[in-house]
Amino acid sequence: MPHFTDAGVNLTSTQFDADRDAIVTRAASQGVESMLLIGCDLQSSEYSQVLAKQYRQYATAGVHPHDAKDVPDDFIAQLRTLATQDRVVAIGECGLDFNRDYSPRPVQQLICGVQLELAQALNMPVYLHERDAFDTLSSMLDDFSLRGVLHCFTGDKRALRHYLDYGLMIGLTGWLCDERRGETLRELVRYIPEDRILLETDAPFLLPRTLKPKPKSRRNEPAYLPEIAHHVATLKNTSVSQLAQQTTENFKSLFLAHGVAG
Template identity: 45%
Template sequence: MIDIGVNLTNQRFDKDLASVIDNAKQAGLTKLMVTGTNIVESQKALVLAKENPGFIYSTAGIHPHDASSMTAESVVQLRELLTQPEVKAVGECGLDFNRNFSTPAEQEKAFIQQLELAVEYQLPVFMHERDANQRFIELLTPYIKQLPSAVLHCFTGTQEELERCLALDLHIGITGWICDERRGAHLLELVKMIPDNRLMIETDSPYLLPRSMRPKPKSSRNEPKYLPYIAQTIAHARQQSLSTFLSNTEKTTQSFFNLTQ
């Protein structure tokens, strides 16, 4: 099992990070992809990857929330990060028109700059999109054939939005959102539409603790060790055996991020 989206640099892991990593291994996870959301967090993610060779890898990018922080110096720093062998993708980048912590114009500029870096370095793109699907697709389309691969992580959208993404041959990351009966139940049907070679799984820890877990954990903090529960939920929805589902997702993820066995 590979968790493609873990925010291990988040301060909620500061006190017991070693235990969180060990618990992930005990739960059967074979690799973690630690997400970079700005320059500082991307640098911290790389340090974690270097400290845990073969188990932790990282991404390097600037999240749309932080797009206003992207400068010429940021591009220089990203270039340096993207040359590191532990950095397996550009991102987290994309558009978030829900909160607009950075303006739409700033988000679009930062997204395009990172797509251009991904093309230049021939790295996959790890992407975020919320309330911006049509514009997201418009900006991504001119680059898609030049990219080795691209994933929309933490997909929570509609059937129409999923169909747009699949039409571009995007990979799709599914989180514990699918375990939330209030807002994620529609994913139990939509997840059946995703081809085996386009689907990957993630916790997005420390966010999105699966609501349907029983017994419910005492802490609201999500962790990679809960990925097996998410995997079981998705496999059941797809009417696949857990072993087949996990074999497929691991193969897909290894190929997407160019990971060694």
């Protein structure tokens, strides 16, 4: 069985409260033994780090643009402390979301910017979120020299080209399994070098619409990562096992090249 790495799981979600151990066990039974647990605010970042230690996984520490408006005054100091904890390998999920605009755009830019500064100061990768904000985020990134991943990429060819030229990896999710929304992404996958792809479920969100049978809960989980891998492998004209190996190597080179404590 191929060994997969799920480069984006919201394991702190309340949707997993009743069966978190079973979620991790089911993932391993499908070959998904490595996972990156996403932090979206200070609380979930701390909890992700705790879960990463518990399950011998990895975690991010950051503030999502949706939550930018709610940060305390000392959030960057707290984030700096979290970033040095065992199993934390990236700053994020941070970025800009001009689609939902749950936080005012100037606030999003401010909170994103200080996190990019922190990532550069700590020489850590960034775990980036961008929705309908390519022009602004790309301009911000140009002020830094960062490595990282554009999580759950759903942009156009222009955005893809820029992020690849910048040096980012591209996170692919079940979005490309959506016959309604994923057509553009499926067309763009051909342009992404295999050594720049990460596979993500973004569980419990983005359940692959091609999955059969669908779970009654309609909840996504890391065990369904092979469904995404199957579609990416077909689009890249490669085998699932080769894709699994390559994307796991990509994950290690981006997040673990400097070692991880714990």
